Amino acid sequence: MESSAATQPHGLLTPAPGAGRRKAVNKTVEVLCTIAAALAVAVLLLVVISVLLKGLPAINLDLLTKNPAAFGQPGGGISNSIVGSAILIAIASLIAIPVGILTAIYTTEFAPARISFGIKFALDILNGVPTIVTGVFIFGVLVVGGTQSGWAGAIALSVVELPIVARAAQEVLDLVPRSLHEAGLALGLKRWRIVLRIVLPTALGGLITGAVLGVARVAGETAPLLLTSSIWSNLSYTTNPSQALPNIPVTIFSLSESPSPADHAKAWAAALVLILFVLILSVVARAFHERSRSRLRG
Amino acid sequence: MIPNSQETMTSIRPNTPSTATEQAPQRMASGHSVEVDALQAYYGNHQAVKNFSIAFAANEVTAIIGPSGSGKSTVVRCINRMHEEISGARAEGTVMLDKVNVYDPRVDVTAVRRVIGMVFQKPNPFPTMSIFDNVAAGLKLTGWRGDDLRGRVDQSLRGVGLWDEVEDRLNTPGTALSGGQQQRLCIARAIAVEPEVILMDEPCSALDPVATLRIEELIDELKARYTIVIVTHNMQQAARVADTTAFMLDGELIEHGPTTKMFTKPEDERTERYVTGKFG
């Protein structure tokens, strides 16, 4: 290369004045941008690896299958929190997923454009309501004057989950080609049949994605549960949603505030369980998301 | 990456019978010829331009015609190295301008593009900039400011015949103009940095006939100062504006010569079929 290009760039192609500085600025910005991206990925890895390093040594079968030990006793596990979280998430999802999908169907199939726009806007705003405020709201409606309960906690979670599921569902339903509707109408099908037989099956992958994302999001929610389902007895297994249900996020939170290293170890183990659950769901949902969208887009 | 062949400068002439171009008015002092040799252009594995060699004479308008997909846009995009902005795209061969290969690794790509300006298919003024700032955009990059800048912007707008139409609204967005005005604005933007060569990639395909005519008249005026290469799918347009016409098919240069000759008695039978509308 060097030998063949005997002449220096000259004449017309001489770089404009200041070209060296401009190039240097460009290079600097490129390097800074790359560093920023590396930094963000590094923080993610740092947090995940911290959880792995701290959580793995602390995790064992006892921890996953036993209840917490009585106060002052060593050992014990977090199985009551795992079961409680599962129940809370299940109830929340049983409320939020159907309501969310029905809302999405309403906005894409039945509602006039303006109402549809208004509902989407309201859902975005609801999604922006701080979850601690949701907790205070459910406390004010269901707990005040009475006691905390799994029901209250699950309903609080469902309020958090609803806008996520609904917006994701609207997005996929919007992608279902209108020509499918017309094909159905041309066959003499009524709209409700078109929705149930053509639209929903076509959008199924995307609907599942939205639901999974909703579950991943509420699985780690702590603030609403703190006000609605955080006071429980560690001595008995509670699976009854009329009482406060033990759960992983609140367990991590209270263990993290403790000064005892043994409690911290348990917090890390619980964090490991939670982060694996959430990250796996998120990654799976994302993979699904890409696939169903690209399929609908053709 | 690009095989460097400064030495091959002498063997640039394509083997097409085109001595006629050489008799074009000799105004080499004010313009510059562009000599393309053995250009190969790829998009990934697809070769869009095959062994393309041509000399674009100074102060002449050369039209590249051919059916869609024949590689004519790719050729012009290789001349100012815009081709390489597309991911997966690469080019081999040499493009000589003023005795320097624009693909020489020591040539700054931004310098290439300043000297070889480009006008695109769709008028693309910067939407966030005023008419003035659109024309000034390239100049500001190299530090033009104040009165010098204003003078050059005025001059460029006059050069494309837009000055009278916009002089009282230089601060309004460039996108508020009509399509034809936008395209002339884009030409003003290109000539403001004083290039030697202007590449035009189907510059009228998005315009109505009246606006097209204005642009064609403008091209005729501009060739006194610039070497112009215009890609067009419109044979009438080539016949109206070009001194020389090149015909491409499937990535290859089939024939090139004086426009009148190309449209009346082309040498290649494929050219004849194309210019008489038998295919493409």
Next chain:
Amino acid sequence: MSVTTASRRGPFDIHARLADRIGQPALRILTTLAGIASVAVLVWIAETLVNQSRPAMSAFGLGFVGHTTWNPVKSTFGAGAFLYGTLVSSFIALLIATPTAIAIAIYLTELAPRVIRRPVAILVELLAAIPSVILGLWGIIFLSPFLGNHLEPFLKSFLGWLPLFSGSPSPYGMLNAALILTIMTLPIVTAITREVFQTTPGELKEAAYALGATRWEMIRKVVLPVARPGIVGAVILGLGRAFGEAIAVTQVIGNANQVKASLFQPAGTLAAQIVNEFPNASPGVYQSSLIYLALVLLVMSLIVNIAARVLVRRRKVG
């Protein structure tokens, strides 16, 4: 018309018509109810908070928002210190997160090799999936000692003359909360900014390159100006997220009811204060004041979210 189509269906005629007669309105009513419910929840949240903060409102009025005393023993409450903590921690977070997010978005849309763009984008977005309680735990165990022993002494030695970096370094405080909030808002701002960048028309980028612009000049002249409203929307959205974050902030901010210039000092936010005291607050003015805090927070997040959605949406339409 429905009669003629139905009659062609032969034996299923009656069943089909019956099903249509029930199914069609049933689906319509069901979905309509769901749609109404989604909007109603929002109204209900506001109504509940207004209602239940009434005792505190009648005791302290609107002055509550600016007043910095919070004394459960004397039953005197004001949101001032927490409002300050919320605003300062969130603004610092966005001050760091915004340029970083724009830089990452530039990397992801213009610089990175095509094959790694999606994976890196997904990794950055996964940052948002980490539950805040885990980020808070990480903040307590890893970030706090680093801040207390290294970063804050370092900042102090160089910038100690600024009130912001004066005072003795401490592991828990405003700076720690701001950094955790930076991590939480970064993926949101990045995701939206990246999406907006991707919508920049290719022909505009080409126009800039054809004028001899370097990549950065192209970005500065074309991509950033076109994306500006979207970026502003993204930042405001991030701000809304930062305002409302309760758990992680509670874990690292040190929870003190004070207004201090130094970022090293413990502070409090509206959300963190609710987390801290709500579980133990006695019903009456105390609890009502905490609900009043929630109401202030709700109003802030409503304003911010509405502004952000309007900006982001206008960008999409225009």
